[in-house]
Amino acid sequence: MNAMDEHSRSVWMDVKVASHARPLEKDLAIDVVVIGAGIAGLSIAYELLQRGLSVAVLDRGTIAGGMTARTTAHLAPICDDTLAELLSMRGAELSRGFQDSQSAAVDRIEEIQFREGIDCEFRRLDGILFLDPTSDKNILDDEFKAAAKLAVTVKRGKGLPLVGLEDTPYLRYPNQATFHPLKYLQGLCGAIEAKGGFLHPNTAVDEIQEQGAGVRARLANGHQVAASTAVVATNSPIHRTTGFHTKQAPYRTYAMAFDVKNGEVEDKLYWDTLDPYHYVRVTAGPKGRDRLIVGGEDHKSGEADNAAARFVALDAWIRMLVPTLGAETHRWSGQVMDTLDYSGFIGLDPDYKRIYVVTGDSGQGITHGVVASLMIPAMIAGDESPYASVYDPARKPLKAAGRFMSENITALSNAASYLAPGEVASVEDLYPGQGAIIRSGLTKIAAYRDENGRIYQRSAVCTHLGCHLQWNSFERCWDCPCHGSHFAPDGNVLNGPAVTALPETEN
Numbered sequence: 001m002n003a004m005d006e007h008s009r010s011v012w013m014d015v016k017v018a019s020h021a022r023p024l025e026k027d028l029a030i031d032v033v034v035i036g037a038g039i040a041g042l043s044i045a046y047e048l049l050q051r052g053l054s055v056a057v058l059d060r061g062t063i064a065g066g067m068t069a070r071t072t073a074h075l076a077p078i079c080d081d082t083l084a085e086l087l088s089m090r091g092a093e094l095s096r097g098f099q100d101s102q103s104a105a106v107d108r109i110e111e112i113q114f115r116e117g118i119d120c121e122f123r124r125l126d127g128i129l130f131l132d133p134t135s136d137k138n139i140l141d142d143e144f145k146a147a148a149k150l151a152v153t154v155k156r157g158k159g160l161p162l163v164g165l166e167d168t169p170y171l172r173y174p175n176q177a178t179f180h181p182l183k184y185l186q187g188l189c190g191a192i193e194a195k196g197g198f199l200h201p202n203t204a205v206d207e208i209q210e211q212g213a214g215v216r217a218r219l220a221n222g223h224q225v226a227a228s229t230a231v232v233a234t235n236s237p238i239h240r241t242t243g244f245h246t247k248q249a250p251y252r253t254y255a256m257a258f259d260v261k262n263g264e265v266e267d268k269l270y271w272d273t274l275d276p277y278h279y280v281r282v283t284a285g286p287k288g289r290d291r292l293i294v295g296g297e298d299h300k301s302g303e304a305d306n307a308a309a310r311f312v313a314l315d316a317w318i319r320m321l322v323p324t325l326g327a328e329t330h331r332w333s334g335q336v337m338d339t340l341d342y343s344g345f346i347g348l349d350p351d352y353k354r355i356y357v358v359t360g361d362s363g364q365g366i367t368h369g370v371v372a373s374l375m376i377p378a379m380i381a382g383d384e385s386p387y388a389s390v391y392d393p394a395r396k397p398l399k400a401a402g403r404f405m406s407e408n409i410t411a412l413s414n415a416a417s418y419l420a421p422g423e424v425a426s427v428e429d430l431y432p433g434q435g436a437i438i439r440s441g442l443t444k445i446a447a448y449r450d451e452n453g454r455i456y457q458r459s460a461v462c463t464h465l466g467c468h469l470q471w472n473s474f475e476r477c478w479d480c481p482c483h484g485s486h487f488a489p490d491g492n493v494l495n496g497p498a499v500t501a502l503p504e505t506e507n
């Protein structure tokens, strides 16, 4: 269990994936080393094994214990930034490629769960985009026209069986899907191991380098993995690379689950037209009841520490639509990497010849992860991918130059925050469970007092590229607003791109 799990628990986390797997504690030689055991890394490993390659998947945490365990698993191929936005940003050809690839990913999940006999509650269902009363009334019209241009099937409708939405216009996208993500990955891991793949949790990788005709992954425990090829499938790339961190930005999103009578809310995927939008789905709960899952309230990582208020807002919003909702059962948050043009970066890292990357989930992490599994194994085998230009890691989205400037303002304003005063005067001011920044001369300290009164004092400077960390009181971790690293109160890395723990320091 990492520090985040103590205070935040998703509705999926009762399912433990590959809990028998052990850390790698010896040197290893393999065809492909995959770093990151989320949906992307595991799906890529599965496809590589199908091609007869030997594969090891390494993760600094548990298998499928990162952001994949925090998804709400809307398997909707529809671009969640709207099809109209996608079309205007990327043009018809690339937008069609995006939609085709996302649909192919859902088809592939359906095929694999059937072929491998994985009981993961996979099902096809409608996706419903409904108009929020405060949104521009033209949004749905624009979306309808964009869908037609992209050959996406959509129907208009009016009135949903939710309180206050009885006359609300909506668009209905048939043939979307959903599932239980960790049940799926539990089955996928079984298939990976049955085909001879290796899964190694709690195996942190410090460095990945090309060497001779292959790659070498240096582990934090001193061992190394030699491989022909590496795939970096961490939420944000952990290897030395120049091309990605200025083209994507980390956002926190919040989710809650509630007990509700079976069938009370129709089994569909719902989302509205707000920005950030709300998203809603149903999953099976215990004793014949359902769980209603609602998410939203997104903000830039590290730029707010008011999760409680965001959960209050989510609770109020969903209870307005479903007044019969029962007790809250889960609340959690996760991080998504938003790119400038709504599509991930998948393929060969342009800085290397044998290191592939998948990042920039754009809030559609499950489908993006599986798209990567359709592309990268084919590319490693020397085949062309029909989606290569959509997700080209080297692309520089010129139309998104304005967003580029605003996303990178985070790094600039973060640099200014070095000069700001500390949040508390000394560690004496910390109550149990609290973290805060303390100024000590020119230095800033990330200080935390645990429930037993033990004090941790670490550098408040992110070990990735030096941004200034912010305390996240809900997850009880330090968030980096620049590129998405998370650190535990004791300084250990929870989420990359950082790979080095925060050094100890003293007031």
Ligand code: FES
Binding pocket: 462, 463, 464, 465, 466, 467, 480, 481, 482, 483, 484, 485, 496, 497, 498
């Ligand atoms: Fe890049 Fe912190 S994640 S500076």
